[in-house]
Amino acid sequence: xxxxxxxxxxxxxxxxxxxxxxxxxxxxxxxxxxxxxxxxxxxxxxxxxxxxxxxxxxxxxxxxxxxxxxxxxxxxxxxxxxxxxxxxxxxxxxxxxxxxxxxxxxxxxxxxxxxxxxxxxxxxxxxxxxxxxxxxxxxxxxxxxxxxxxxxxxxxxxxxxxxxxxxxxxxxxxxxxxxxxxxxxxxxxxxxxxxxxxxxxxxxxxxxxxxxxxxxxxxxxxxxxxxxxx
Numbered sequence: 284x285x286x287x288x289x290x291x292x293x294x295x296x297x298x299x300x301x302x303x304x305x306x307x308x309x310x311x312x313x314x315x316x317x318x319x320x321x322x323x324x325x326x327x328x329x330x331x332x333x334x335x336x337x338x339x340x341x342x343x344x345x346x347x348x349x350x351x352x353x354x355x356x357x358x359x360x361x362x363x364x365x366x367x368x369x370x371x372x373x374x375x376x377x378x379x380x381x382x383x384x385x386x387x388x389x390x391x392x393x394x395x396x397x398x399x400x401x402x403x404x405x406x407x408x409x410x411x412x413x414x415x416x417x418x419x420x421x422x423x424x425x426x427x428x429x430x431x432x433x434x435x436x437x438x439x440x441x442x443x444x445x446x447x448x449x450x451x452x453x454x455x456x457x458x459x460x461x462x463x464x465x466x467x468x469x470x471x472x473x474x475x476x477x478x479x480x481x482x483x484x485x486x487x488x489x490x491x492x493x494x495x496x497x498x499x500x501x502x503x504x505x506x507x508x509x510x511x512x513x
Contacts, residue, residue: 300379300503303462306423307469308502309416309430312495314473315480317431319488320409322481326353328409329417329431331360356410363414370419382419383500386412387493394489423462433470439463 299305313329320328327333334353341350366385371378393408417431429435443460446453481488 298376300420301422301424302502303423303465305499305502306420306428306430306462306466308495308499309420310436310466310469311473311476312492312499313413313416313429313431314433314470314475315477315492315495316409316413318474318477319481320356320405322478324405326356326406326410328356328406329413331357331410332432356406359407359410360414363411364418367415367418379419380500380503382415383496383503386415387496387500389415390489390493390496394493397489423466424458426459426462428463428466430466430470433467436463436466436470440467 317327317329320326334356338350338353338357341347341353367378367382370381374381389408389412393405393412396408397405413431417429420430421427426439427435428439440460440463443456443458443463447456447460476491477488480491
């Protein structure tokens with residue numbers, strides 16, 4: 284009996300970089316940067332599906348110059364995923380915090396270069412940051428999620444609600460939809476704030492996601508596991 288209780292308690296332990304608080308912060312930053320990149324550069328930093336579709340739409344129409352506009356963020360995303368994968372292999376459990384430091388540095392660099400090389404700095408730098416974030420933080424608690432797009436999280440929310448309604452015997456049926464619902468809400472609020480600040484207070488635009496990533500970094504620094512509320 285004690286062994287069952289102990290194992291059940293252990294199952295509810297997650298590392299700091301897999302907590303809902305960190306995931307929500309990263310999702311907020313993800314939505315914010317996607318709104319910013321669309322408004323300023325007419326490309327998506329995170330949603331590479333949209334960039335890929337638009338690339339092929341314009342390619343098949345023979346609009347080569349417009350099609351090439353969507354190519355750099357795709358390449359930057361690929362490079363970021365490769366770098367994050369190498370970082371996990373080399374740094375192990377410290378890959379998440381190191382990734383956040385790299386993301387912060389790139390956002391600061393984008394802010395510095397934006398006036399001189401706006402398209403290059405924006406499309407390449409932000410897509411790189413998005414891919415590093417997505418590859419370095421793939422889990423929240425016991426589930427896979429994405430902090431840079433909403434589709435997977437929305438599906439998880441709906442599936443979780445279905446399990447609740449269908450009367451599943453899971454010990455914590457409300458946890459899954461509440462976690463993913465919160466992440467979806469954070470992403471949406473981030474996109475709303477990103478759109479507002481980009482249009483109304485452009486001087487502060489990239490300072491906000493940098494601050495959010497700094498907070499997430501501080502929350503990840505303590506590697507001790509944290510209990511998940513039922």
